[in-house]
Amino acid sequence: MAGIYFHIPFCKRACAYCDFFKEIGTRRLAPLVAAMHRELENRRDYLGGEAVRTRYFGGGTPSLCPPETIRGALRRTEELFDCTAVEETTLEANPDDLDEAYLSALREAGVDRLSIGIQSFDDDCLRLMNRRHTAAQAEEAVRAARRCGFANITVDLIFGVPGFGGDSLRRSLDRTLALDVQHVSAYHLTVEPDTAFGRRAARGDFRPVDEEVSEREFLAVHDALCEAGYEHYEVSNYARPGFRARHNASYWHGEKYLGIGPGAHSYDGSGRCWNVASVEEYIGGAPAQGERLTDRDRRNEYVMTRLRTAEGIDLGEFGKRFGPDRLGRLLRAAESPIQASRAVVDGQRLKIPPERFLVSDQVIETLFEA
Numbered sequence: 001m002a003g004i005y006f007h008i009p010f011c012k013r014a015c016a017y018c019d020f021f022k023e024i025g026t027r028r029l030a031p032l033v034a035a036m037h038r039e040l041e042n043r044r045d046y047l048g049g050e051a052v053r054t055r056y057f058g059g060g061t062p063s064l065c066p067p068e069t070i071r072g073a074l075r076r077t078e079e080l081f082d083c084t085a086v087e088e089t090t091l092e093a094n095p096d097d098l099d100e101a102y103l104s105a106l107r108e109a110g111v112d113r114l115s116i117g118i119q120s121f122d123d124d125c126l127r128l129m130n131r132r133h134t135a136a137q138a139e140e141a142v143r144a145a146r147r148c149g150f151a152n153i154t155v156d157l158i159f160g161v162p163g164f165g166g167d168s169l170r171r172s173l174d175r176t177l178a179l180d181v182q183h184v185s186a187y188h189l190t191v192e193p194d195t196a197f198g199r200r201a202a203r204g205d206f207r208p209v210d211e212e213v214s215e216r217e218f219l220a221v222h223d224a225l226c227e228a229g230y231e232h233y234e235v236s237n238y239a240r241p242g243f244r245a246r247h248n249a250s251y252w253h254g255e256k257y258l259g260i261g262p263g264a265h266s267y268d269g270s271g272r273c274w275n276v277a278s279v280e281e282y283i284g285g286a287p288a289q290g291e292r293l294t295d296r297d298r299r300n301e302y303v304m305t306r307l308r309t310a311e312g313i314d315l316g317e318f319g320k321r322f323g324p325d326r327l328g329r330l331l332r333a334a335e336s337p338i339q340a341s342r343a344v345v346d347g348q349r350l351k352i353p354p355e356r357f358l359v360s361d362q363v364i365e366t367l368f369e370a
Ligand code: SF4
Pocket: 010, 011, 012, 013, 014, 015, 018, 019, 020, 022, 059, 060, 061, 094, 117
């Protein structure tokens, strides 16, 4: 089974923490959509005839697209690929784009899962991050989505924002829980150089939180969501039973995916390719770049993606895929994180306990094969 990803690179304004590839304003939406349709057509064989299980509109801000654009992309996908077994079609949205007319049209077009970028329920924190919605708008967006028939809603939250831990984070978590959504993605703020926060940090007027605060806030999020019945199944993701994100899980499990649009990445089981991260060059037909994966790449990727999940690495499967020598080396490399309680062997599985996911990158790095 495979996935198709559409990258919509437009935003109304830049959030203070965001270094994703994006362009402000939608004036080039029409030529971009035409180019995306051309790409879909040209790459109709990329998935090798595999049935499409998930479709995902990410960005950028896909909710800046009129519903006809979304509908057109989905219909074309159905003409070109086997979409008879699609299980999930997700669209990322900003709360202030979501009114009932728009939401109903999305439902009719075939979107069945909404990913709403809420980030915080503290209006001061939202202003600091240069988000364009308020907490009240976010709550109303979730309610409106439910009224319009969305039964699978995920919201994004950001923690580790200086000055907005403690009570502010607690209130955001309470308001998230009160909305009773099916899925929550919670990310620690990272301060990237090419962002408003990064520039402020370079001038010395913005200080990222320290490790102790990070850990405290991570555990506050983890505990609140787990106590409310969400399963912490991946570093940043929490789900009600039966509502894990299927599209993202296909990346973690090495399934094929086709990425359409500027900056989008694709994987066909043996190699990866990526489109130029420029709207202009993409519309102009710039070819994708690609690379074949070596055995070591595949092994490292397997370790990285599996250890980011609650299931971890199935050691039996690892041994079959990569051989007994590599399994022995993996177990030897895991001794030190296991001694430090940052990893465990549980039956046949090597895992990072979810309450230690905050340091997963450091653990994974020690397990990479050079
Ligand atoms: S966080 Fe989302 S809405 Fe904000 S600038 Fe980045 S892509 Fe656009």
